Amino acid sequence: MNWDPGAASVNKGKFYTLMRFLRIEQTLFSLPMAYLGAFVAIRGIPPIQTLFLIFSALFFLRIAGMTNDNLADREIDAKNPRTRTRPLVTGAIKVWEAKALIIIGLAGFFISAYFVNIWAFVLSPIVALIVMTYPYMKRYTAFANYHLASIQGLAVFSGAVASAGLYYHSLYCVLKAVPWPFVIATIFWALGFDLYNHIPDAEFDKQMGLHSFAVLLGDFALKFAGLNQLASLILDFLADFMYNLGPIAYASTIAHGLIMAYAYFLANKGNFGSAFYYNIYSSIVLGLGIDIDVLLGIPKFF
Template sequence: MVHSWDPGGATESRSKVYIYFRFLRIEQTFFSLPMAYLGAFVAIKKIPPVSILFLIFLSLFFLRTAGMTNDNLADRDIDARNPRTRTRPLVTGKITVKEAKMLIVFSLLGFFVSAYFVNIYAFLLSPLVALVVMTYPYMKRYTAFANYHLATIQGLAIFSGAVASLGLYVHSFFTLLEGVPWFFVLSAIFWAVGFDLYNHIPDAEFDRNMGLHSFAVLLGNKALPFAGFNQILSVVLAFMGDIFYGLGYIAYIATVLHGLIMAYAYYLATKGNFGKAFYYNIYSSVVLGLGVILDVMLI
């Protein structure tokens, strides 16, 4: 049995602040933060300045707010037809289209200003990063690789964290890109494909009828094993990162836990409980991120 769930729905009569938190799925922003900090710590193998850590948080918060708002705005008509998503605030009118557009403008401005204060490399790359984030909701109109587009955004969190810290010490783009912990970037991408499919598999029939694309639609019953395969790749790449970047036993333990939690999430998904599977899969990234960060701090 597939359990119906929606992390962005808001059926309760609560304050406007609560509605916005549900609308933005604010908890997922904080779940993404350890991955961005993972990139910042591993790239320079030490604790970045507090100012940089704060600016990474601001940049992530503003860009994710813009991206999530744009996603909800682009899918407003689709969400209204889907029984699972018809309680989202833009559908019910608890947040208006005008409010959403203003939030996008404000958040993008906040992102670019934050990137400017991080370093010149972060500022120069910020339009490209924003473009990837803001084009995501339109990709599922054309290709199943929209799942990998979303996953790439998660990988960009690690990439951007690395750019933020490395930019303080390097003097060329080549050296900057060379220092990015690419194994962890790729690990995050394959991890994110799994949790995105947990979001899409319950909607596969609806998406097919709407002419939307995902690997859940493309692969049918094979979509869940495909999600599991991507998560195995995530663990393998994380272990390769532990080895290649000379990390210690705490990172290895965190990687093992990352895999075990994802395995449990996969088990929940096989039982049709995609809501819990989605969140457990996110918890796995928090464990990996915090473990690697702690490992670097104690080196």
């Protein structure tokens, strides 16, 4: 119950503290999913410049979003025994530093989007708004869990817009090229692992008047997480078929499902920390597998 992905040990230096504060490794875990969207949208490999700009946009938006999340929750985190060692709570990261990081992150995101293509830039304020409003939603509704999950889905969506926008001149055509089944599947998958964060805090959140499906559903919350991830897996297989993907894509989808199942087993045993990280690993397996499948163009099953 003491696990916290945002915790930072003291006396390990500013760089370490900053990396824990931003949970920067999760940016790298999201990258294969962004590239999944980019590859599947055009059934090919985008230019190297576009791939770099996708990484840049994801990296900077992660900085802004995670910093804003920590800043909005710092008083709540200070009262929660599980989150009391977060850098903004302990003072290892100052409030003014956090505000500066938000400005840097948003500026870097919008500049990256500008250089991707016109449609990425046009849609960037909507993406930023969804990311930056998340920490306030849990004050009002349990659907804040889906709000967070939609941010993960935006990685797939944004990658698709980045590549499709190079080839289509209308927003309609760009949005049509987005692999929506993968976007929705990613949302269902992320809802599951987000609940692994919230279930240990259900009693605390209830006392603080915060909302989540962990609070709303009580003992059924873990099953709800599992059902969402089962729906995610079904949609992933459907998307593999719809987009005529090959054996590597199907194999990676199976592996993705097996890792999710093991993560659910760990969560059921109360090991929410390991369950959380195994879920992140599952997205890497799925994203990389489909990226490689598109890259190699191996003959399809159907």
